[in-house]
Amino acid sequence: MTVPERRTWTHEVMGSVATVRLIGGADGPETSEQLAACFAELDLADRVFSPYREDSDISRIRRGEMTIADAHPLVAEVASGCDDAELATRGLFSAWRDGAFDPTGFVKGWAIERAARTHLAPLLGRGGCRAAGLSVGGDMQLLTAEGSDWTWRVGIADPRRPREVVATLEVPRGAVATSGSAERGAHIHDPRTGRAAAGGVASATVVSDSLTHADVWATAAVVAGFDDLEWIARAGTTTGILVSDDGRVRRWLGTTEITVATADGGLLPH
Template structure:
């Protein structure tokens, strides 16, 4: 998946949690091997070339493609698992894989889990008694600065995902044209219970642009967002304040 992953795991039986951590890391490596668009031998590449059917792939392939189709439906086509007519699940795989890794650790008895994949984070449980997780949102216009700090207070599941041009340049594609999205935004950060969806929604909203993206994000349940425009204007959904701290 071409990025760095980090884990912060609290509580649980050390041996059980260690085994779950090994399983979670192996799962991330496996996801990269199965879904890579750079490896000619990955199942996704072979599926795109017609050398495999979905039924012949690992069950995770069907799951990810189903989730991708759901994301495309909910976004009205602003999110897609195809690029220039070629199958590409890159936009959903990382969030899905990070969320799955976090849930593997929570299922093993960890009382607090934070898994960070390239700046997109899935949080489960708490890091300590009466203490929430806190995630800083980078300011795209001020290197090293923060635009906001998101808190998990009051919820057992929270994900934070950001899409934008600050780290990787113009890599987000407008699915209608197949070209880099021409948008007035620098970054969109989405806060939701599941990273699978938060990551998709951030990508779709960025491609939509500030006005349409904000209105669409406001319509989603259990979803808040922070949008930063190229003009250094900050816009946010109505309930975002409840997630800051």
């Protein structure tokens, strides 16, 4: 079997690095144009939504200089998506903090998915392109051409052991999002308490068709805590992995938990 060519492009954005991977396909003006547009889409999201840019619409809204209605039209779209996410998660996710609008936990996944579906999906099947993926900081939207047998293999980082993986997932197409305290500390806000999430989750990885959906529920999983998987019944078709602060692992498929492992790798009954 011929191994398809794999090509990679990177772009600094959102305080991280965006990576596009194409499996197969030909170089040409269309590919170059779509890649440039894909990265430009992420740059626009950064300019509009970054809380670290003084001139972003979100920063201006937080300072009271602008309303959501007066901001870039994408802000109203994101605000509506955040409201839907808060309702779906029953308050485990919220874009409101201390009375201020902060969609940081929503925008990244939404922007990646939007850019991938708008600018990379048109390349599938053209010139032999079998698959295309876009990732930023480990969150990824993975696309595969119809009829292709390509499967993405995604390693899930072990939050306690740098450069090691806790699991490898095979994803024909879909999205993978990871949230947690392992890399950035206790930065995830629990809307129910007004304080940092303290449920003992070092990392939560959710696989879904949509990165917007996966990202929201990965955040919700951290807030719910390691001992609470009640939310998976509301999350729809997902699979995923939770790793606790002490190294225990829980895995689920759909609405069913399939593995509970101790910190030393032993299995527990459930």
